[in-house]
Amino acid sequence: MGRLRTGSGPAEDLLIELDRDAGMALHRQIEASIRTGIQAGRLRAGASLPPTRALAAGLGVSRGVVVEAYQQLVAEGYLASRSGGYTQVAASMPPAAAGAGAAASTARPAAGPAARGAGFRVDFGYGRTDVSQFPRAAWLRSVRTVLTTAPNDRLAYLDGRGVPELHEALCDYLNRVRGTSSVPGNVVICNGYGQGISLLIQVLVRHGARRIALEDPSSNDDVRVLAGAAGLDVVGIPVGPEGVQVDALHRSDADAVVLTPSHQWPTGGVLSAAARAEVIRWAKRRGALVVEDDYDAEYRYDRSPVGAMQGLAPDHVVYCGTASKTLAPGLRLGWLVVPPRLVADVAAAKVLADRGSPVIDQLTFADFLARGEFDRHLRRMRPVYRRRRDALLDALRTHLPELEPAGIAAGQHVVAWLPPDLEEAAVVTAAARHGLGVNGVGPYRIAGTGPGGLIFGYAILGERAIAEGVALLAKAIREVRGA
Template structure:
């Protein structure tokens, strides 16, 4: 007897139970599957030969059961189309006490200017598909295995070249760890820092709450450093006696939008060297600088004291779940071990596609195109505010995908409420404020990179109505 039956046909889970015979039991099981909706109208069933082999019964038994169910109207059978569940079969009975279908909430925003997301409609689908095809064709067999916890060597090699060229990062493939975005990287770092008996990680007084929560969930305290017009006041790190690391956004402080002053960059590195601490550099939108050359990565000042973190979330799309760390040599094996244990990483084919996309020059072309698009939006925002809301001061606009609109005291909550009435979702600076922050500014954080081109004009007009 051969086992050819295992290689043909579609699978169907069915249990022809009952005491009335195999044919009757099979018919009852099929009727029940259709009646309850497990087999939906139009579903193609296995051939009688396949199902008979799967169930270990005679083919004639299945064929007869199919024929009777066709006659009863449960199934249809056409030449070339096979046997399918009839579209006029009895509908699934409604669930008991089913709640009424939920309606969308009233006043759901028509537009969003929340920060943190690029224009997703501009994802380069055609170029990405070309890169994916080339990557899949050239993929070695080992790409379909579990692989190196550091990530595919092809991507790490391309990243080392790109980061050195575009961001001034000192890197080689052996010290790059590919991860599933910034959150994944921060989870790994939190775990490693706790193993190293670090008690505190200093953070900026304005930052993302999800990042601080990840650190506290790792068992780390998070004292904050004040932020002013020159960036984070890193000179105050020396007063934090138990801090073993600091999380910074030096190229474009998030969300206030100011770059870290050169003296403060040097002060952060001096602190790390003097104390053995680590700087965690979040370079979340370093490619998008408009008025002059991009500010180079802080990592270039001391690659052995800085962990550089970047992602494709702003330059391409957050849904790719692709990020990377460039780590000091002394940490590389430890972080790779922590990552290997979690086994949470982007797929090998996605990594190979990004490697091909970058190596072909498509990534550089896309970034340049988006840089021009976002700069035009920024300029439109600034010009429109100058014309229709000249009392609003705009800051943090030299780079990135968002701007900060300064408001008078007590104005932030009022403007957010007014925006909601206009169908516009916005966030205030208070959303990003550390609980221990001393300076409490009133401002809006406007993500002008978020809307699609078709929604941008409406979103801008709604904002102007609120502020004017």
């Protein structure tokens, strides 16, 4: 039995007993022991765990065994990995922690857009990023720099567009990485995509718009609600394998369209160059506005970068970006690159909404971008998410080869189309009975018709939890077919 002291702070005993004749892998025994200690309250929230090398030496195992155990507990939500290489007991426990079996492999509860409020064993909820990987040390350096060097007048009221430092840093980044044609004077900072689209709808209505088009299927439930409340008609434009069907857009009589052209949500299609050119011709002919939601284009794995549409027609396309999928949604940092004719109106709507976004956060992000920390963070996270995506695809091939994955080359989710004999709602319901959270495509359709499919968000799940989740889904599907 290994008996060690924890790292820093008020030390607590970490008692782990390994039985090499038990027939259970050593990393699973370590997981079970730590998990039980947390559930029983012996390891308090925030307590530091020993470094992996120290714990491995004390237990007489390889460091890789301890690393695998820690990574699984981080994926389950019991532990939190902090910058600097140390690990702590998470501040909040998964809802399933109380009463969970010591050797159970659970996943974090749903949070964000796909939250359902249930404690699933594994939850493939979409729209979540791994906030445990937030670059705290680098962010703190930028905070300190800002508090030390920011001019006093930056702390006063500013205009509705935000701070100039962030406008310049964003334009440098977006023009370099996303191929935009942005200038600092056309950037408006907002509190995430949700506020940004709300400001745009207000401006569209004031300019006489009557109808707005959305991709079908689409995650833009907020657009439907906001547009309806503002008196706009909402029309769905069908999505094919390569994104929105432009011929249907021509027939829509819309004054604006919201697109996810670089990685369509949820199907994952990429709008072709010819289709992009045709959308822009449509916008110019009608005097319409294209709203480009570039929500996760930084995460790509098996394809070359796809540039933003805004770079092709900056006078007709609003570029919408956010830190929610790349850093953390809790930052509430978003940005719009607006055609020059609309900048003043969008900025005025922002002032009316909240007098402007927090200045310290804006300046911190500007410094973070300028130092290259954002690029470094993305380079670090791409292989992490790619491994999780690969684990999902491997599990689907093993357990459910009849499902057809789509949109796998980028992003933080995969759609898998169901064969005709499986009814989407029945599969989702059966999966929940087996402790699995997964969303169907159906609720995100505007017209309400189309093939059945499942949305697998994998960003916050460990590779073992992903494999377990797909195995649970296979059981649920066998149950549906048996019924």
